[in-house]
Amino acid sequence: MSERQPSGLDLKAQNKFFKSFRYAAQGVVSAAGERNFKVDIAAAACALALCALLQVPLWGWAAVVVCIGAVLAAECVNTAIEAVVDLASPDIHPLAKRAKDCAAGAALILAVASVAVAGIVFVPAAWALFLGC
């Protein structure tokens, strides 16, 4: 039985699929230029180092990785909303303020929740490592 050759349409769809990854990567690179994103990357590196140092169990690693992903994704969305607001409303407008403040608020909520998760993961791990219980 002969294998079906990919049609021009298949290749076009494949090409579009890989291009969408490239555009998404460009979005991450663009958001990574923001100060808050850099701070989040530094915090993420510290959290991962603490996971290794304190010999955190697998569930702790998973919780920390999910928090890092959520915070960085929120920074990307925040950057996107800022760009759209600047495009749509270069002048001062109460709705522009509301949109930007809410987007920043979403990132703040995730950051605060991540600090709480860090406490839940790291305090018992440090306790167990240094006090042996």
Ligand SMILES: Nc1ncnc2c1ncn2[C@@H]1O[C@H](COP(=O)(O)OP(=O)(O)OP(=O)(O)O)[C@@H](O)[C@H]1O
């Ligand atoms: N067009 C606007 N109309 C009304 N308020 C605005 C407008 N643009 C920005 N602001 C207000 O200024 C705040 C800061 O916005 P700005 O875009 O200068 O900084 P940012 O990009 O949110 O900060 P960062 O880049 O550090 O995350 C907003 O959260 C909002 O309260």
